[in-house]
Structure formats: C-alpha cells, structure tokens
Amino acid sequence: MIRANGVYLRYPDGTEALKDINLHIKPGEIVYITGPSGSGKTSLLKLLLGMEFATLGSLEVMGMPMVKGKTASINKLRRKIGPVFQEFKLIDGRTAFENVMMGMRFLGMPPRKMKDEAKNALIKVGLEEKMASKVENLSWGQQQRVAIARAIARKPALILADEPTGNLDQENAMNILKILHNVKDINTTVLITTHATHLLDGIEDANFLHVDNGSIRVEGKGW
Amino acid sequence: MKTFLYNVGYFHRETWRIVKSNLLSNLFSVLGTGLILFLFGMVATGTLIGNELLAKLQQEAEISAYFSETMDESVALLLVDEIKEIEGVWNARLVGEEESRSQMEDLLGEEAGILELFEENPFAAFIEIRIHLDSMDTVLNEVDNLNGIEYVRDNRAVLERLQGIIGGLKIIGTLIILAVGITTLIILSHMIRQGIYNNREQINTLRLLGAPGSFIGFPFVMVGLLLTLLGGALATILINVLINSGYSSIDGALTFIPLPSQQGLMMNISILIIAVSLVLGLLGSLFGLSSIGKNR
Numbered sequence: 361m362i363r364a365n366g367v368y369l370r371y372p373d374g375t376e377a378l379k380d381i382n383l384h385i386k387p388g389e390i391v392y393i394t395g396p397s398g399s400g401k402t403s404l405l406k407l408l409l410g411m412e413f414a415t416l417g418s419l420e421v422m423g424m425p426m427v428k429g430k431t432a433s434i435n436k437l438r439r440k441i442g443p444v445f446q447e448f449k450l451i452d453g454r455t456a457f458e459n460v461m462m463g464m465r466f467l468g469m470p471p472r473k474m475k476d477e478a479k480n481a482l483i484k485v486g487l488e489e490k491m492a493s494k495v496e497n498l499s500w501g502q503q504q505r506v507a508i509a510r511a512i513a514r515k516p517a518l519i520l521a522d523e524p525t526g527n528l529d530q531e532n533a534m535n536i537l538k539i540l541h542n543v544k545d546i547n548t549t550v551l552i553t554t555h556a557t558h559l560l561d562g563i564e565d566a567n568f569l570h571v572d573n574g575s576i577r578v579e580g581k582g583w
Numbered sequence: 584m585k586t587f588l589y590n591v592g593y594f595h596r597e598t599w600r601i602v603k604s605n606l607l608s609n610l611f612s613v614l615g616t617g618l619i620l621f622l623f624g625m626v627a628t629g630t631l632i633g634n635e636l637l638a639k640l641q642q643e644a645e646i647s648a649y650f651s652e653t654m655d656e657s658v659a660l661l662l663v664d665e666i667k668e669i670e671g672v673w674n675a676r677l678v679g680e681e682e683s684r685s686q687m688e689d690l691l692g693e694e695a696g697i698l699e700l701f702e703e704n705p706f707a708a709f710i711e712i713r714i715h716l717d718s719m720d721t722v723l724n725e726v727d728n729l730n731g732i733e734y735v736r737d738n739r740a741v742l743e744r745l746q747g748i749i750g751g752l753k754i755i756g757t758l759i760i761l762a763v764g765i766t767t768l769i770i771l772s773h774m775i776r777q778g779i780y781n782n783r784e785q786i787n788t789l790r791l792l793g794a795p796g797s798f799i800g801f802p803f804v805m806v807g808l809l810l811t812l813l814g815g816a817l818a819t820i821l822i823n824v825l826i827n828s829g830y831s832s833i834d835g836a837l838t839f840i841p842l843p844s845q846q847g848l849m850m851n852i853s854i855l856i857i858a859v860s861l862v863l864g865l866l867g868s869l870f871g872l873s874s875i876g877k878n879r
Contacts, residue, residue, distance in 0.1 A: 409791065438793030449788040453600075462789070465590050466798045474589075514792075 361387045361518060361549045362408065367417035369403055369574075377403035379574040381417070385549060385567075387517070390541060392560055393553045395571035401553035402446060404571065405520045408551070409443055410434040422517060439467055442511030442548075444521035448503050450495045456482060456506045457491040463510040481513035482506070484539055486532075500527040508536060512543055519543060519550045525559060533559055541565065586798065597802035598809060601778050609810060612774050616767055616814025616860070617821070623763040624822035624856050626756045631848060633749045639841035644719065646737040647678075648710040648726050656708075662731055663710055669725050671718025678711050680704050716746075767863045768870060771811060775803050775871025800872045807868030808861065815860025819853045826852070 362385040369378040378400045385391055393401045406412040408421055419426045424437050442463075450459050460478040469477070482491050485505035495503055504527050511519055521540060525533035537559060540550050554560070560568070570578035587594075602609050648666070650659055659677055666675040678686070683706035688695040698705075714722045719739055727735050779786060789799050830845045842848075 411791070432795075435790075435793050435795055438791065441793070443791060445791075449784075449791065451785045451788060463792050465593060466586055466789075466792075466794045468586050469589070471589055471592075510792075 361385050361389070361422060362551075363418075363420045364407075364414075365418050367407065367414045367419050369400075369407060369412060370415045377574055378407070378414075381576060383569075383576075385551070387549055388547045390550045390566040391552070391569060392563070392566055393551060393569045393571055394555065394557050394560070395553075396555055399571045400574040401555075401571050402522055403574075405443075405522050405551065405553060408518075408520055409438065409441060439514075440517045442514045442516035442519040444504075444507050444511045444519070444524045446522040446526065448507040450503055450506055450510075452496045453494065455492050455494055456487055456498065456502075456509070459495055459506055460510045460513050463514050467514060477513045477515070478509075481509035484512065485509045486535065501529070501532055504528060505532075505536065508539065512539065515546065516548060519548055519552075521550065521552045523553055523555070525554060525556060530559075537563070587801070590798075594802055594805060598805040601782065601802055601806050602809065604781055605774075605777060608777065609774065609806075612770055612810050613813045613817065615770055616811055617817030619763050619766050619770075620811075620815050620818035620856055620860055621821045623760060623859065624818050624852055625825070626759045626763075627855055628822065628826060628848065628852055629752060630756045631851065632842060633752050635843040636841060637746065637749050644716045644738070645711055645713045646719075646723060646726065646735055648712060648729075648732050649707060649734040649736070650710070650731050651733055652707060654731055658731065659708065659710070662729065665729060666710060666712055666726060669722055671715050671722045672712055673715060674713040676711055678709055680706055680708050683708060764859075764863060767811065767814075767860075768867045771807050771864065771867025772870035774810065775807055775868050778803055778806060779871065796872075800868075803872055804865065804868040807871065808864040811860040811864030811867065812857070815857050818860075819856050822852055822856065823849050 362383055364381050364383040367378060367381040367383075368376070370376050381404065393404060395401050403412065407414060407419055407426060410426055413426060413428045421437060422440060424430075424433060426434075451462060454462070457478055460481055461474055464474045464477060479488075479491070482488060485508050487502060487505055487509065490498060490502060495506055498506065504524065508521070508524055511521070519540065524540065525536055528536060533556070537552070540552060541563075543550060560566075568578070568580055569576050650662065654662075656677070663675050663677050666672055681704065684698065684704050687706060688698060691697065712722070712726065719737065723735055723737060726732055786799055826845065826849050830842070833842075
C-alpha cells in the first residue's frame, strides 16, 4: 500500500521536515503516527497525499510513484484516499450533508447511493441530528466529525487522518478512533497522526510509528 | 460523462451560488457585456446593410455604349446581341432616343423643364449594358473595340468610391469586432478569476479530494456562459429596438435605398449576437479557468 525508501523532505525555506523515512505499510493495516507538534507527522501525510514531494528518496502509494508533475495520476490516486485534515477543510455555507456529498460527487456514484453513503457516514459519527446544519454553525468537534464522515463515506482504500481527535473530548475521541478502526473491516488502510498518546492505551490491533525531529524513532506493534 | 449526468443538479446550484456570491459585480458584467455586444450588433447591422447596398449597386453597375447616329436600329440590335456574349455582361438592351430623354427627365425631376428649351431631342440612342463590377475593365475594353461603337461611358468612379467607403467601413467594423471580442474576454475572464479567487478554499479542498479540473471548472464555465448569454440577450433587445425604430423612421422617406428586409435583418443579427456571446462566454471562461492549474 505504502512504500518509502530513504525519503527526505526539505521545504524551500531550508527546513528539513523529514529525514531518511523508510516505511512499508500493507493493505488493511492501521498505523498510528505519534510525535510532538512539529515532529513531521503532517509533512509525512502531505507526502502521501501528493501535497508535497520528496526531495530525496522514493515513495509509492498504491503502486504509484509520488513524483511532481503527474497531476492527473495524483488526482486519480486522491480519489482512492479519504483525507481528514487537521484544519478540516470543510466548505462553508453548506450543510454537513452537502459537505459529505461533496467528497463523493466525482467518484461516479449514482445520486441515490451517494445520499445513502452520506447519511450512513454521518450517522456513524453521531451527527444524524446535524445533517442539515451549516458547517460553520457546528462546534469544532462536530466539524471534525463531518470531516471524518466525508472521508469514510468515500469508501477509500486509504484513510489519512491528521489529528482526527484533536478537538474532541475523551469520549468522542475514543468513538472516532473506534469508527476509524472499524473501516478496517472493508480492508481500508488507516494512518492516524496524533500527539495524544494517552488515547492509545490498550489499542492492540494497530502498528505505531513515533516520529521525532523528522525521523522515525520507534516502530512497533502495540504500545 | 456519467459523473456530469449524476451531478446536473449540483452544477446548476453551484452556478447560481457563484453568481449570487458576487451578484452586483456579475450584474455589472452583464450590463457591460450587453453594451459591448450592442456596439458589436450595431457594427454588424451596418456591415449587413452595407453589403446589401453594395450587392445591389454592383448588380446595377452599368455602362453606356454610344454608336454612330447613322447606324440602323437593326444593326444596333445585332450589336446588342454581340455585347451580351461578352463575359461579365449579364444584360444589354437598346435604349432609344425617346427613352433616353425620359430617363434624363426622371433624373432631373423638377428641373426637367429645362429640356423644353431644346427644339429637338438632344439625346442619342445608346446601349445600356449591365455588368458584373469585377469584370468592368475587360468589358469596357471589349465593348470599346467593337465595330460601330464610338464612345463608352461608365460610372466606375461612383462605384469605386462606394466600394472604398464600404471597404473602409468593413475595416472599422473588423477593428470594432476585435475590440469587442477582446474587451468581452477580458471582462469575463476577470469575472471568472474573481469567482475562482472567492472560492479558492473550496477549489483547493476539491483538488485535495481528487476532483478533476473539469468537475471543478464546469460551474465556472456555466457562469461565464450565463453572463455572456444574458449580455447577448440584452444586446439583442436593444439592437432590435434600434433596427425597428430605424426602419420606421426611414419608411417611405428613402425608398431608393435598397435595405434588406427588416425581419430577416433582425433575425440574422439576433442569431449572430447570441452565437458570438456563446463563443466569447466559452473562451472567456476557459481563459479565466487557466488559473486553476496547480496540484496543491
């Protein structure tokens, strides 16, 4: 699913965000990427989504080399990914339901199926009462759940969730992690970044990468 | 294609949302585009009328060939037949002395009384030759060389002047059409860019979700087409009012001007304006959309 060999990422201002990243993530795996703020977790997800490109080394996502300039191929790849952004990237002025629908409109799904998937995803994240609410009128936690619903409704092969529990209380955070774990049933690979390691106590069916200062320091199963 | 069909309703809603999100600017764009297309419509109307006028005048381009006064009428008629065979001549006929005088009386109108001063008819019979304007030089040469022809008179100077005026109008028309096209494209692509800028966050999100450029851009193309079509409709109404009042005011007063039929002209101009607005709308939108090209 994901294969990285000696990946480095340096931003134009000279900041070295990632150093010598080596990864091999198989389909259906759940991987938590932990580490303090600024350690390189988000940069790694940006590479996987084609928002940034490795300055050195090679990276493949679903068999596609992530290199600059392949706009059409990267767009196609992104359609198989369910991203959950740290800053949500929801579309203001639309309802929660419309936001979830927006993520599926160009996937070739018939309208009836899109509507059913959107409703089911919003029910899964506990927002059935807020489907018709404009997203800007929702709390941060609710907006985060809309973003997650948008990602899972697409039935992606890969979910890239950047701090998906960042704005949630303990109970809601655990619920979200449970939802993200459940997508494993449809063989979806899930990468979740978080700095809230206390939420991960007791999680056993996942792998863990600890990133610090741009490098993977600890790798393992269980915590 | 399937994606487009599944999302017809979405594209429709998005188009109106983009229009409404910047309603005042879009209204001014429609007005501006409408007035520019009205200007284009006026030029096109002038060109169509000018072309009609020139075609009629060219049809009526004629030369007069004078022959010896002693020539018998039957011989002159043989000469007419011979002239008809010349390439570039579409009609020739003999005009007798009386008809010649009558033509002059018509031409002089109220001043025709001056002809009463002549005891005898001062006008000679001649051969009236209708020709294709393009062949004037060769026809003149051939007629002049015919046995029995003494003198050939042509109205080339008048026709050439008219052609020159219409040619000048065509150049001005072309320049105005170019200016109209460029101005409309600038206004429209600016509006589309403005729309893209206002919706940049949504566009960026859609790109990150993998939406193809065509999906993101389609509502903007629809907006461009809608704005120019509304502008085109406005221009069509204005130009039709103008043509109508123009024809009404010259009705009966200038019957000798060979104008095209009013209904035909209005129909042609309306179709032309709408077609031009469609093309400009599409091009302007595509120019505007060229700014959605990044992969981030």
